[in-house]
Amino acid sequence: MDFLRTYYREEVGKLAQHYPREQKSLYVDYRDVYQFDRDLADDFRKKPDVMFSHFENALRLYDLPVDVTLDEASVRIYNLPDDIxxxxxxxxxxxxxxxxxxxxxxxxxxxxxxxxxxxxxxxxxxxxxxxxxxxxxxxxxxxxxxxxxxxxxxxxxxxxxxxxxxxxxxxxxxxxxxxxxxxxxxxxxxxxxxxxxxxxxxxxxxxxxxxxxxxxxxxxxxxxxxxxxxxxxxxEESDYEDIDVDQHMDRIEAIAGGEEGDPYELIINSINPEHFGDDDVKLAIALQMFGGWSRDGKKRGDSHILLMGDPGCGKSTFLQAVNDLAPRSTYASGKGATAAGLTAAAVSDDFGDTEWGLEAGAMVLADHGVACIDEIDKVNGNAVSSLHDALESQKVRVNKAGINATLNSRTALLAAGNPKEGRFDPYQTRAQQIDLSPTLMSRFDLMFMVSDSPDPDLDREVIDHMMKSRRAAAKKALGLDLSEEERQSIEPEIPEEVLRAYIAYAKEEVTPFIDEDDNSTQEYLREEFMKLRLANGDDEDNPVPVTYRQEEAIERLAEAAARIRLSDTVTKDDVDRALSLVKKSMHQVGIDPDTGQFDADVVETGQSKSQRDRRKQVLEIIDDHDKVGVEKVADIMETDVDKVKNDLQQLKNRGKVYEINDGELRKT
Missing domain, CATH: 2.40.50.140 (Nucleic acid-binding proteins)
Incomplete structure (x- = not known):
């Protein structure tokens, strides 16, 4: 009773005024109990049932100035010391x-x-x-x-x-x-x-x-x-309460201020250092981890990235590196993943006799962080469809078995997968070979196509780096001295704990945007985006232009670039970094395999203008000639037989062409 009168007189009075409709419990800070009487606090630790009973009995006997009895009121202890x-x-x-x-x-x-x-x-x-x-x-x-x-x-x-x-x-x-x-x-x-x-x-x-x-x-x-x-x-009030930012603050400010070199290069060299090359991918991942920021939950600030490529190109190592580095992260594999495993769902639970419960999946568990999903091409259709809303609105809605809930998934997605046929086909556009729905593909700000094409000079560098990394790892495990070159092959430029604190601080404290007074940056972004929109000229036969989604993607990435400098202002250099990544991503996905040139329509539809024109010509030849086969079509068109075979397979898949005896082709 003395404790309540000394420390919580005002709080007990408020409880009495609002009891029982608006408030039913008195929250007591454990540190106040400890300050009042250490033995009393120790008894709370060792005999909590007895102490709760004593405190709640004291609450019932408290002399209140109003005609209220707190017979069913509870005492709730919080803010226990770190060792508890x-x-x-x-x-x-x-x-x-x-x-x-x-x-x-x-x-x-x-x-x-x-x-x-x-x-x-x-x-x-x-x-x-x-x-x-x-x-x-x-x-x-x-x-x-x-x-x-x-x-x-x-x-x-x-x-x-x-x-x-x-x-x-x-x-x-x-x-x-x-x-x-x-x-x-x-x-x-x-x-x-x-x-x-x-x-x-x-x-x-x-x-x-x-x-x-x-x-x-x-x-x-x-x-x-x-x-x-x-x-x-x-x-939790803070998104990153477990990270001790203060311990690393001097180092963070030195890196952001350029005292240790270019901060972007330092961060690139700190992401998956054992993987040789792919600096564009590393920069994109760095910007994803720092992120843009959401405006009142209406405009997402998180960037989604897709890594699609041949097996053995190191895609999974990027996901594992991000899972280790991001202050909040989850890792899931597409094999056998359910909608509940990726987003959330009402599921039959095992809480006694309760029939249904609400279970969070990877996107919800990584709220304010990064969700890494490997083998996304192998995720079943229902699970993929559940990702659409989670990626754009960053909400997961569950309506099943009497449960109606909306959960936050303010999460950046880093996904990896393989092409439809396991490896890239040189006769098809890259976009055609991504086994994801167009609506889901449109949610990704950046898509990088990682192919395994033999290149003697590059291959030698990769092999040398792999051997160096493995040798360095062995020497480190055996306690032997490493050369500076060996150390750099396995150790990041910025230690993992420092980079995690760096990301957490930037996401919590830095909110950059393009200032309305900075006309040069605004005009630069506008004009550069217009160039993307008109990338293929003004001819009316040109493909569909780049959509406005890319403009938002550029702004998100530019904000992340500013966060790396711990700056609240987005500059032209930040926009340039973002533009460079978006252009490289679009060109990787949107390359016309016939011309080797960028075609924006490939990004939007998966098919280039030259492919459409050529397949239209194939149909016309089949329609104009009797008993025509693949070789004859290729001969008339004066083009490669394999290319025609690929076109015919696509036309068959779409029901435009069928084959009769002896390889003879007919239009449907």
Whole structure:
């Protein structure tokens, strides 16, 4: 009572004014208890059930100036010291059973809210005498005998005379970026009364509560499962609370200010250093991790990147590097991935008798970070369709089994995959060979086509770098001295922990945009984008121009470039970096395989103007000639037979041509 009067007089008064409709609990800072009496704080740690009972009893006996009784009010302890705040893998230890502790983690799944009985009143069906039984555990406890006739029932539950509370279960996991690969450990938590519905799947939380034990199964083994009886919930206010930015701030400012060299080059050399070359891809990934910023959730600031290419080109190593570097990240493989695994879904759960729960997938779990999805070409159709909304609006909507929820997926997607036939076909456009729907492709700001084409000079450099990296890794493992060249082949220019703090600080504190007074930058962006729009001239037969999506992509990437300098102003140099990447991406996807030139229509439709013209000519030849085959068509057109074969296969796939006896072709 003395503690409440000394530290929480005003808070108790506010609780009394708003109890029970608007407020039902008194939140008490553990550090206040510790300052008042260290022994009292220690008792809270060791005997939390007893101490909660004492504090709540003191709250009921508190002399209030208004005619209010706080009979059902709860006391909720929060802000435990760091040595009591644990990661999920540290919790389920025998020494923690029955103790007050705090868990820091990410919500993987939440159940629906259901009523739970606290004190059950039973009526004897023989004599009608009511008997009250306090409830503990998961199973309903019935009276042993009637207090009236002293018989052993039968009894029926009197729901109106019983005491109830709202109850919800949740599963909290170790955040994905802190699992060191693999799936994070989890723990189930129970919430009741005013703690329900305080978070959604995907949220980062710190929960204070008491560690309980539960029998693992019904065969009475000696092993027990653990769960938490939650007593307080605090959602993270910062997106990167776990990262100690202050420790690295001097180094971050030195890098951003150019004191250690070009900051862009330093970051490029710090991303996947064992992978030789592909600096454009590394710069794009760097800008993706720093990101642009969202305007009130209406305009996304995150850039999505697709790496498509031949097997063995190192695409997966980029995803693994980003998963290690990004302050928040998830990693998923497209093989067997479901919609729930990628976005979120209502799923049949295993929280006791609850039938459905809301489970977060990779895009939601990486909120404010990067989701890395490998083998995206192998994701099933339903899962891919679920990505559309998550990528553009950055929301995941779930409407199933009575669950109607909208979860945040303010996430950048880095995806990798292989062409339709495993390797690129030189006779088809790259866009045709990406086995993704056009609507999903349009969500990517940048697409890089990584091909494995023999090049003697480049191959020698790659092989030398691979051998150097492997030798350096061996010498490092054996504790031998490394040359500067060897060190650079395996170690990043910027240490991983510094770069993570750098990204976190920039995303939290820096909000760059093109200033309205900076006419030169605005005009430069406008004119350069207009050049892209008119990349193929003004002829009316030219393909569809670049869409306005690319302009937004350029701005997002330019903002990220400014963030690397820790600048709130986007400059022409930032726009130039963004433009360079967008142009290279568009040219890689939009190259006409016949002319070797860029064709914007390839980006939009997957087919070049020259291909359309040539296939139109093929159809005309088939229509004009009897008993015509592939060789004759190629001879008339004076072109390569393999190229004609490819065109005919595409026309067959579209139902324009069919083949009869002896390879004779006919129009449908």
């Amino acid at each position: 705040v644990m990661d999920v893998p540290e919790v389920s230890r025998h020494e923690n059973i029955g103790s007050l502790l705090a868990i820091r983690g990410q919500v993987q799944k939440v159940s629906q809210v259901k009523p739970r009985i606290v004190d059950a009143t039973f009526e004897c069906q023989r004599c009608g005498t009511p008997t009250s039984v306090s409830q503990f555990g998961e199973k309903l406890q019935k009276p042993h005998e009637c207090q009236g006739c002293e018989r052993q029932g039968p009894f029926s539950l009197d729901s109106s005379a019983s005491t109830w509370t709202d109850h919800q279960s949740a599963r909290v996991q170790q955040p994905p970026e802190r699992t060191q690969g693999g799936e994070g450990e989890t723990i189930d938590v129970h919430l009741k009364d005013d703690l329900i519905k305080q978070f959604d799947a995907g949220d980062r939380v710190t929960l204070t509560g008491i560690l309980d034990i539960e029998e693992a199964g019904k065969d009475h083994k000696r092993d027990f499962d653990t769960s938490m009886d939650t007593r307080a919930v605090v959602r």
